[in-house]
Amino acid sequence: MKLLKTISAALLGTAVALAAGTSAYAQATTKLRIQTHYAPETTSGKLLTELFENVEKMSNGEIDIEPFYSSSVVKSVETFDAAATGILDCDATGGGYQTGKNPAFQFVGDIMGGYETPAQQLSWLYYGGGREAAQSLYNKYGMQLVGWIVYGQESFASTKRIAGIEDLKDWKFRSPPGMETKIFEKLGATPIVMDFTEIFTALESGIIDGADASNIANNVGLGLYDIAKYANYPGFHSMPSDHLACNKAVWDAMPEHHRAIMETAVSDIALKSALIFEKRNAEAVAKLTAEGVTISQWSPEDLATFRAAAQATWPEFATTPEAKALVESHVAYLKQLGIVKE
Known part of the structure; x- marks a missing residue:
């Protein structure tokens, strides 16, 4: 009888401990x-x-x-x-x-x-x-x-026509930091690095002519086309x-x-x-077109010019061992997919 009481007490103790553990585990x-x-x-x-x-x-x-x-x-x-x-x-x-x-x-x-x-x-x-x-x-x-x-x-939002490479000359636009600034400088644009949250005010005040913010649907959500009446779609640059x-x-x-x-x-x-x-992007394009926003699709020739400028900039930006390793990894995979030719 004493042994049964001991076993019973032990089992009860274990059950209580498990219950407490489960309760604690269920909490955040x-x-x-x-x-x-x-x-x-x-x-x-x-x-x-x-x-x-x-x-x-x-x-x-x-x-x-x-x-x-x-x-x-x-x-x-x-x-x-x-x-x-x-x-x-x-x-x-x-x-x-x-x-x-x-x-x-x-x-x-x-x-x-x-x-x-x-x-x-x-x-x-x-x-x-x-x-x-x-x-x-x-x-x-x-x-x-x-x-x-x-x-x-992504697509641009712009207060000026943005239909091809020629329109990039002296085009001041918000750019995120990094390689994009080098690519677009080569193509004649003037990238200005600023925080994502400053884009709307900068467009409104004329500090910039356009912005690389997000895709066309998110740009609508940000209200950029209330000011900027030009866009490109489909996107290509980013x-x-x-x-x-x-x-x-x-x-x-x-x-x-x-x-x-x-x-x-x-x-x-x-x-x-x-x-x-x-x-969402297709819906945004239909909405913006109905509202009078000019949407341009870049020509295959202009797209090829951009892609060449971008790919020529990759090794220029790969200045650390980590960057070089990542570029090599991307290029190898892009070749596998047939996007970058041997």
């Missing part, structure tokens, strides 16, 4: 502060909101995300460092903002003149050896690349990879299933982003 164990440069009303902002909500649902509330939109904590270009130093936990902007840190970030942010579709670019990351090369770069700066979101080719990247120490401390949930959620939104923008 990962809290993430994530900043994006997108406004919540843009398509990309809404997709990120869906990503955050999916993460919380799939984790049964164990992952609690506090989002910050429109670069409301720090400037867009400062988001990466804010996450790396603990002011934030994760960065939902893009690697292209970090080219001043290492030009290698250009080739995980926006290779320019390279891939033609989101699927091609994503296939390099996940199946062309890109993820391993990119992860090494992110880890060097205390960050972990969780995943990419590639929404497709297909940036938005990223979700987190402080590596924070990432490493997360339970394995939390990390898996985050990676899965980003992959899901990456697919949805590529699909939804096919529809």
Whole structure:
């Protein structure tokens, strides 16, 4: 009888411990502060909101995300460092903002003149050896690349005609930092680097003639065509990879299933982003055409001129071992896809 009481007490103690453990486990164990440069009303902002909500649902509330939109904590270009130093936990902007840190970030942010579709670019990351090369770069700066979101080719917004190479002469436009400035300078334009959040005011005041902001649907969401009555579509010059990247120490401390949930959620939104923008961009073009915005499609000759200028600039910008390795990886994969000829 004494033995049965002892066993019963032990079992009861184990049950209580397990119940307590389960209760504690069910509580949020990962809290993430994530900043994006997108406004919540843009398509990309809404997709990120869906990503955050999916993460919380799939984790049964164990992952609690506090989002910050429109670069409301720090400037867009400062988001990466804010996450790396603990002011934030994760960065939902893009690697292209970090080219001043290492030009290698250009080739995980926006290779320019390279891939033609989101699927091609994503296939390099996940199946062309890109993820391993990119992860090494992110880890060097205390960050972990969780995943990419590639929404497709971007279009310009301009207060002046932007129908081909000739129109680039003396065209002042907002450019993100990095290789884009070199490419467009070669083609006669005047790129001006400024924060994403300053574009609307700069267009309105005439500081710039146009802007490389996002794709045509997001540009509509930002209100750029309320001022700029010229655009190009389909886009061609830029297909940036938005990223979700987190402080590596924070990432490493997360339970394995939390990390898996985050990676899965980003992959899901990456697919949805590529699909939804096919529809949103077409809707935006119809809307803008009806409103009198002039939309130009560049000629094959002008597109070839741009692509040649872009590809000639890749090696000029590959000035670090990490950048050279990424360019070599991209070129090898682009040749495999038949986009870059031998």
